[in-house]
Amino acid sequence: MAAKEYLKLLGIDVSPFAIGVHMALVMKGVNYEYIAEDLSNKSELLVSSNPVHKNVPVLIHSGNPICESLVIVQYVDEFFTGAGVPSILPADPYERAIARFWAAYVDDKFFPAMAGIVLVPTEQKRVQKVKETSAAIELLEEAFTVCSKGKAFFSGDSIGYVDLALGSLLIWIETIRRMCGLEIISASKTPRLAAWAERFGETAAAKKVVPEADQALQYGKKLQAAVSAAATSKSK
Ligand SMILES: N[C@@H](CCC(=O)N[C@@H](CS)C(=O)NCC(=O)O)C(=O)O
Missing domain, CATH: 3.40.30.10 (Glutaredoxin)
Structure with a gap:
């Protein structure tokens, strides 16, 4: 370059x-x-x-x-395009629009609900966030079925835009499981996404980039402690 x-x-x-x-x-x-x-x-x-x-x-x-x-x-x-360079978004305009729609859904709906599970200050709000997360992941299971057309990833045979949007959250899905025992993606409730998550973790790009879940766990605990401290000082 x-x-x-x-x-x-x-x-x-x-x-x-x-x-x-x-x-x-x-x-x-x-x-x-x-x-x-x-x-x-x-x-x-x-x-x-x-x-x-x-x-x-x-x-x-x-x-x-x-x-x-x-x-x-x-x-x-x-x-970055050219011979042998993989495309992340589909070439077809309609498929691109669908991929953008689901990636935005992951960012705007699924992520805030999921993050809220460990970051909201009260149990009542946490229960609400768990419900929102479950509803969102069920919808994403259906989206996977439609988008993947029976293939390994949202975008077909290799990872693409929606795979990156949801796949980059897997480390935090695992962190939430470790922090509060909640399985957001599981073989019993979201079997297709559970198998997809396994495949995503095995890709060369994920292996190269995604850090150990322990690193996110330490960070998550710090964030949670900061949120609790802020809520306590506000209620005084
Ligand atoms: N919508 C943004 C979200 C980025 C974001 O929230 N980044 C966090 C880290 S995960 C951040 O930098 N927060 C700034 C802060 O904590 O002050 C994106 O997709 O890039």
Whole structure:
């Protein structure tokens, strides 16, 4: 890659959003520099590259910052093309629209419900988040059946856009299982997604990028403690 096409990815190792972008870059076979951020002390580069949200991931390509993981994955897919380079989004416009729809559903509905299970301050709210998560994953099981058309992944024989969106959350699905014993994806309730999750974990990109679940567990416990402390100090 020419020097002007230098790529930097700002992330944190356990961020599901950064994991999806990492995997997209690995799938495309491009070289990039990964810069691990400390979200309690954000770098000047992060704040100036993503002044609106100040969050990770940010991809900086030839000096141009691109923010929001799904936007970044689309950009990477559109920029890095060519013989032997896999496509992440389908070529057919209707299938692309469907893939974008389900990836947005994962981000806008499934993820906030799932994260809420460990981050909401009261038991009543937690029960609500568990219900929302179960409903969302059941819908995603149906979406998988329709989108995969009997193949291994949402996008067919290899991982694509929706696979990255949901697959990058698997580390946190496992973390929630360890933190509160809840199986969001299970062979009994969501058998197709359970088998898909196994296959996803075996892909070269996942093996290269996804960290050990223990790392997310430590991070999850810290986040949960911070949320509890904030709720306690508010109620005083
Ligand atoms: N919608 C964003 C979400 C990114 C996000 O929430 N990133 C978190 C880390 S997982 C973050 O950087 N949070 C900033 C903070 O905690 O201050 C995306 O898809 O990129």
